[in-house]
Amino acid sequence: MNLKELSAALGLSQTTVSRALNGYPEVSEATRKRVREFAKAHNYRPNLRAKQLATGRTMAIGHVIPTSGKHEIVNPIFADFISGAGEVYSENGYDLLLSVVRDDEQEQTYRDLAQRGAVDGVVIHAPEQNDPRIAYLEDIGVPFAVHGRAGQQSPDYCWVDVDNYGAIRLATDHLLDLGHTRIALLNGIETIDFAQQRRRAFCDALEARGLHPDPDIMFAGEMTEYEGYRNARACLDHPNPPTAIIASSIIMTIGVRRLVQTRGLSLGTDVSLVTYDDDLSYLRNGIEQPIYTAVKSSVREAGSLLAQNLLKTIQDQSAPRPNHLLSAELIIGQTTGPCVTS
Amino acid sequence: MNLKELSAALGLSQTTVSRALNGYPEVSEATRKRVREFAKAHNYRPNLRAKQLATGRTMAIGHVIPTSGKHEIVNPIFADFISGAGEVYSENGYDLLLSVVRDDEQEQTYRDLAQRGAVDGVVIHAPEQNDPRIAYLEDIGVPFAVHGRAGQQSPDYCWVDVDNYGAIRLATDHLLDLGHTRIALLNGIETIDFAQQRRRAFCDALEARGLHPDPDIMFAGEMTEYEGYRNARACLDHPNPPTAIIASSIIMTIGVRRLVQTRGLSLGTDVSLVTYDDDLSYLRNGIEQPIYTAVKSSVREAGSLLAQNLLKTIQDQSAPRPNHLLSAELIIGQTTGPCVTS
DNA sequence: GTGAAAGCGCTAACAT
DNA sequence: ATGTTAGCGCTTTCAC
Numbered sequence: 001m002n003l004k005e006l007s008a009a010l011g012l013s014q015t016t017v018s019r020a021l022n023g024y025p026e027v028s029e030a031t032r033k034r035v036r037e038f039a040k041a042h043n044y045r046p047n048l049r050a051k052q053l054a055t056g057r058t059m060a061i062g063h064v065i066p067t068s069g070k071h072e073i074v075n076p077i078f079a080d081f082i083s084g085a086g087e088v089y090s091e092n093g094y095d096l097l098l099s100v101v102r103d104d105e106q107e108q109t110y111r112d113l114a115q116r117g118a119v120d121g122v123v124i125h126a127p128e129q130n131d132p133r134i135a136y137l138e139d140i141g142v143p144f145a146v147h148g149r150a151g152q153q154s155p156d157y158c159w160v161d162v163d164n165y166g167a168i169r170l171a172t173d174h175l176l177d178l179g180h181t182r183i184a185l186l187n188g189i190e191t192i193d194f195a196q197q198r199r200r201a202f203c204d205a206l207e208a209r210g211l212h213p214d215p216d217i218m219f220a221g222e223m224t225e226y227e228g229y230r231n232a233r234a235c236l237d238h239p240n241p242p243t244a245i246i247a248s249s250i251i252m253t254i255g256v257r258r259l260v261q262t263r264g265l266s267l268g269t270d271v272s273l274v275t276y277d278d279d280l281s282y283l284r285n286g287i288e289q290p291i292y293t294a295v296k297s298s299v300r301e302a303g304s305l306l307a308q309n310l311l312k313t314i315q316d317q318s319a320p321r322p323n324h325l326l327s328a329e330l331i332i333g334q335t336t337g338p339c340v341t342s
Numbered sequence: 343m344n345l346k347e348l349s350a351a352l353g354l355s356q357t358t359v360s361r362a363l364n365g366y367p368e369v370s371e372a373t374r375k376r377v378r379e380f381a382k383a384h385n386y387r388p389n390l391r392a393k394q395l396a397t398g399r400t401m402a403i404g405h406v407i408p409t410s411g412k413h414e415i416v417n418p419i420f421a422d423f424i425s426g427a428g429e430v431y432s433e434n435g436y437d438l439l440l441s442v443v444r445d446d447e448q449e450q451t452y453r454d455l456a457q458r459g460a461v462d463g464v465v466i467h468a469p470e471q472n473d474p475r476i477a478y479l480e481d482i483g484v485p486f487a488v489h490g491r492a493g494q495q496s497p498d499y500c501w502v503d504v505d506n507y508g509a510i511r512l513a514t515d516h517l518l519d520l521g522h523t524r525i526a527l528l529n530g531i532e533t534i535d536f537a538q539q540r541r542r543a544f545c546d547a548l549e550a551r552g553l554h555p556d557p558d559i560m561f562a563g564e565m566t567e568y569e570g571y572r573n574a575r576a577c578l579d580h581p582n583p584p585t586a587i588i589a590s591s592i593i594m595t596i597g598v599r600r601l602v603q604t605r606g607l608s609l610g611t612d613v614s615l616v617t618y619d620d621d622l623s624y625l626r627n628g629i630e631q632p633i634y635t636a637v638k639s640s641v642r643e644a645g646s647l648l649a650q651n652l653l654k655t656i657q658d659q660s661a662p663r664p665n666h667l668l669s670a671e672l673i674i675g676q677t678t679g680p681c682v683t684s
Numbered sequence: 685g686t687g688a689a690a691g692c693g694c695t696a697a698c699a700t
Numbered sequence: 701a702t703g704t705t706a707g708c709g710c711t712t713t714c715a716c
Contacts, residue, residue, distance in 0.1 A: 002709060013687045018711065028685055045457040049400065050709030052391045053692050060439075067429055079421040086442025087409055090451075095460065097402075098438045100428025109432075115387040117693090118437065225596075226635055254567075254596055261603045293568055344693060355703045360695065370701055392693030395708045459709090687716080692709105699704070 001044045010038055021046070052117075060095040061085075061310065062119035064110060066103045080296045081147065084303025085123070092311055094120075107133060114142040121314050123147060123306065126192045143317065145310035147302075148194050158313045158321040160306040164197035166327075168246065172205035175244045180272065184217035184235045184242040186228060186252050195220060198248055217242050228255025236263065236271070244272035250295050302326060343386045352380055363388070394459075402437040403427075403652065404461035406452060408445045422638045423489065426645030427465070434653055436462075449475060456484040463656050465489060465648065468534045485659065487652035489644070490536050500655045500663040502648040506539035508669075510588065514547035517586045522614065526559035526577045526584040528570060528594050537562060540590055559584050570597025578605065578613070586614035592637050644668060 007017040012031070020027045020035035027035075052058045063082065086096045097119055101109045110133055113119050121143035124133050127150035134157065137144045145158040175183050185202045188195035199220075203213045216238060219231040228247055232255060235242055247253040256273055260266070267273055302324075309322040349359040354373070362369045362377035369377075380386075394400045405424065428438045439461055443451045452475055455461050463485035466475050469492035476499065479486045487500040517525050527544045530537035541562075545555045558580060561573040570589055574597060577584055589595040598615055602608070609615055644666075651664040 003711095004709075014710080015688080015712080016686055019686090022711085026685060031685080043453075043457070045454060047395075047709050048458045048460050049391050049394045050459075050692090051711075053389075053395050053694090054709075054711040056692075058391065065425065065428070067425060082440070083407065083409060083442050086407070086440055090441060090443050090447075096440045096442070098424070098428055098440045099432060100425050100438070101432050105432075112387060115385070116390045117392075118390050224635075257603065258599065261599065261609075264608075266606075267603075293566075345695095346693075356694080357696085357704080358702055361702090364695085368701060373701080389693050392708090393695075395710090396693075396695040398708075685716105688714090690711105690713080692711085695706105695708085697704105697706080700702085 001042050002047065006039060006042070006044050009042075010035060056117075058117060058120050059093055060097050060119045061089055061307070062097045062099060062110075062113040062122040063125070064099045064101060064106055064113070064122065065125070066106050067100055078299075080299040081303035081306075084300035084305075085307035086303075088304050088307035088311070094311065107136065110137065114140055121145070121310050123310065126194075128191050129193060129196070143310065143314045145306050145313065147306055148192070150193055155323075156321060158306075158309045158323060160302050160309065160324045160326070161194070162302070162326040164194045165201040168198040168201035168248070169205050171246050172202050175246070175272065176205065176209055176211075178244075178272070180242075180244040181211060182214070182217070182240070182242045182244070184231075184245045185213075185219065186231045186245060186247040186249075186256070187218065187220045188223050188248050190220040195248070202246065223249040223251050225251055225255040225258070228252030229259050230255070232256040232259040236265075242271070247273065298326070343384050344389065348381060348384070348386050351384075352377060400437075400459060400462050401435055402439050402461045403431055403649070404439045404441060404452075404455040404464040405467070406441045406443060406448055406455070406464065407467070408448050409442055420641075422641040423645035423648075426642035426647075427649035428645075430646050430649035430653070436653065449478065452479065456482055463487070463652050465652065468536070470533050471535060471538070485652065485656045487648050487655065489648055490534070492535055497665075498663060500648075500651045500665060502644050502651065502666045502668070503536070504644070504668040506536045507543040510540040510543035510590070511547050513588050514544050517588070517614065518547065518551055518553075520586075520614070522584075522586040523553060524556070524559070524582070524584045524586075526573075526587045527555075527561065528573045528587060528589040528591075528598070529560065529562045530565050530590050532562040537590065544588065565591040565593050567593055567597040567600070570594030571601050572597070574598040574601040578607075584613070589615065640668070 003014050003017060007014045010017060012035070016027060016031065017035050017039075020032040021039060048059070063085070082096075082098075088094075089096045097113070099109050099113065110122060113122060114137070119142075122137065124131065124137075124144055124146045125148070127134065127146050127148050129151040131150045134144070134146065134150055138157070143158075145160070146155070147160060149155055149159050149161045172183065183202075183206070185199065187199055187202075190196055190199060199218070202218075206213050217235050219227075219234070221227040221231065228249070228251065231252075232245060232247075235245060236259070245256055247256050253273060257267070260271060260273070265271060305324050309324070312319065312322055345356050345359060349356045352359060354377070358369060358373065359377050359381075362374040363381060390401070405427070424438075424440075431438045439455070441451050441455065452464060455464060456479070461484075464479065466473065466479075466486055466488045467490070469476065469488050469490050471493040473492045476486070476488065476492055480499070485500075487502070488497070489502060491497055491501050491503045514525065525544075525548070527541065529541055529544075532538055532541060541560070544560075548555050559577050561569075561576070563569040563573065570591070570593065573594075574587060577587060578601070587598055589598050595615060599609070602613060602615070607613060647666050651666070654661065654664055
């Protein structure tokens with residue numbers, strides 16, 4: 001059933017029916033009611049494509065995910081971000097267009113999405129310093145929001161980020177306070193902004209106490225369980241092994257834990273890990289949750305915030321770009337667990 | 343730049359330009375070349391929406407994900423499935439429309455996607471027995487593919503599934519062969535088809551040896567680390583604890599491992615777990631990979647297969663519906679790790 | 685308050 | 701081999 005048939009059946013013009021359905025004021029309440037009921041009874045759904053062509057708005061947001069395995073998709077937590085954002089889109093009548101492309105096609109995909117009129121806005125994940133995608137999108141005037149920040153402290157585009165520096169600084173200071181002087185860092189890929197911030201926080205904390213970071217026990221890699229496992233192994237096999245480890249991702253801590261178990265060692269005795277523990281329930285939003293669940297829901301919330309910000313930007317292009325800096329407390333949950341040394 | 347402007351600039355009609363660009367035979371090679379080059383130089387991209395309206399095809403596939411936390415999205419592995427499917431879509435010029443909706447809106451969302459002409463086909467995840475979505479889509483004639491099977495052995499729609507029965511049967515028999523007589527099952531939500539198959543395999547294996555499944559140590563829940571942890575705890579706290587555990591998901595095994603570690607127990611001595619081990623690399627497609635990686639890539643492959651099947655179905659609606667049953671060996675990797683008891 | 689007509693950017697019959 | 705014309709299903713002036 002399309003508009004034409006619907007209006008014919010009602011004995012009205014397409015215009016009137018369209019107006020009635022879309023809440024325009026110049027329709028009498030009587031006809032509006034009649035039209036609405038008839039449409040509902042016949043399960044009429046306007047064709048999105050036609051609507052989009054006519055209005056120029058697509059009511060869709062694009063997310064681009066590289067397949068390389070070098071970024072988010074390998075991080076299980078990423079699904080929660082998408083889930084949070086997706087829910088906001090749905091609630092607002094927007095669609096989520098997910099493009100999974102090869103790394104080297106990424107920029108081209110953003111170009112295409114914009115130029116082919118497929119989306120009203122896009123989300124940029126894991127920005128690098130001076131990310132070309134940002135410059136490009138700003139240039140062609142496509143609304144966008146960034147999950148993370150690209151170098152600057154307070155960019156003037158729309159972003160949501162966690163306080164990466166604060167979180168790792170907190171974690172490192174915590175271990176130093178406990179008397180550790182040899183600490184390993186298992187970081188994410190350091191071309192990406194957040195990992196740079198984390199590395200900086202780690203080094204600053206050490207240097208503030210006159211210690212020197214040792215590159216031998218600093219690792220940068222994908223945020224997978226296996227990387228956690230592999231790098232923890234490298235740490236412990238080092239002739240001068242660390243007494244504590246900071247894993248920059250809750251996923252990595254799983255790998256670290258596993259290695260420790262495999263070796264027959266015990267956390268807190270043989271080696272400390274800033275980590276999470278399900279037996280320590282974590283208070284968040286007034287609800288006690290196991291920490292992994294808390295992490296998942298906080299990431300979900302970040303996705304939700306970003307989506308809201310982006311939609312706001314789209315709806316009022318002249319308004320200031322909204323952004324959110326999520327607290328260190330959150331990322332401690334998110335990446336390394338609360339500052340508990342087990 | 344749109345078709346109109348492009349053709350005006352070239353001094354040709356829109357038709358000719360359109361034909362040249364879309365590879366229709368009745369255009370002279372000379373004009374085709376000229377048009378193509380000009381279009382490329384001016385970075386022309388046809389407007390997708392307009393194209394879709396004109397052709398009736400949307401070149402998009404819909405995936406619907408419930409937010410409830412009761413299904414896939416909570417399963418980190420799910421991201422890999424989407425990634426695999428998404429890549430196939432991209433390669434074939436299709437878009438992936440991801441709808442994240444509340445559980446109770448799920449069916450309505452499928453209706454909408456179809457009726458509003460938003461997609462050419464949809465994917466159904468985690469089907470239940472006699473899933474109403476399948477009946478509905480068959481009814482209105484929207485091409486679809488199912489990730490899993492809904493009850494039947496060989497449905498006549500397009501599906502990709504793993505041999506759930508075979509895998510758990512294998513795992514259970516393996517433990518029985520080792521002499522275990524009291525085995526726990528940590529299963530997925532049993533309204534979903536795959537979990538039913540797995541439960542059945544587990545029970546059959548026990549009964550084939552004259553043993554009776556004990557509901558006290560059989561759990562069904564979300565496939566999360568936390569559920570694995572919680573249920574393993576319940577197992578070990580049982581007055582008559584099992585000597586072995588089968589976890590129906592690689593994610594759950596992480597939780598089980600953690601509990602065992604927290605309790606100061608040791609796998610293989612105090613309790614056996616059919617599980618995976620990174621130190622045991624897993625040979626797949628001729629490549630040695632850590633098992634978690636292997637699992638991720640096999641799920642990715644499943645997504646890819648499903649997408650290919652769906653596109654095939656869309657392109658030739660009269661052809662027989664392609665399907666794939668992935669071997670138990672695969673799911674053993676996928677859900678419980680190879681049959682290693684550590 | 686309602687309707688006729690134009691148009692969004694493209695494709696596809698039907699000419700020529 | 702190229703052009704003319706008529707849609708695809710909707711919104712949006714502009715008239716009445």
